[in-house]
Amino acid sequence: MSTAVYERIRKNPKFDELVTKRSRFAWLLTALVLGIYFVFIMVVAFNPTLLATPIWEGGKASIAWPIGASMILLFWLMTGLYIRRANGEFDDINSEIIKGAIE
Template sequence: MSSTPESTADHYQRIRQDPRFIALVRSRSRTSWRLTLLVLATYFLFMGVAAIRPDLLHLPLYPGSHLSLGLPLGALLILITWLLTGWYVHRANTHYDRLGQRIIEESQA
């Protein structure tokens, strides 16, 4: 493929008009937004409980415990966020990137 500006622009235009590319962008965007909303909802829920009912987070884990319920819940929130991020990175590297590369290769032919 030559590298003239016209051919490059045509190449990008073919990729952007490819129905598979459009579906890929929509799928990736939908997944990103869903994960974003899920993480934000869990953080806001935690902060809402901390603001409205802090006594719930001060409850001991078990009778006689010096650890409150808020500590493992906060750690769980961080862990869930970390795991969701790892899942998305894995999904992007194994699924979205592979589909994008295939679309680019086929558009060059």
């Protein structure tokens, strides 16, 4: 693509909309992941006996296992959510921007 096409893309108001939406969504997911992870680490640091609580009476497995597994699963789901939105809404806006710039 030529420099003129790049200039038309940058000047398109939908480009700013795309950048704003994508950035806001990415930062929201980042904050959620870091917040959840931070809380988990704080529990590990300041109240490890809570995570050492057995899942059932007399059992060896603690509640830390399902909590950790749930966190990993949640983070995968959040990644999938981002991919779904990126392949849907963000790609649609991107296509409109490129189509408008080439015409």
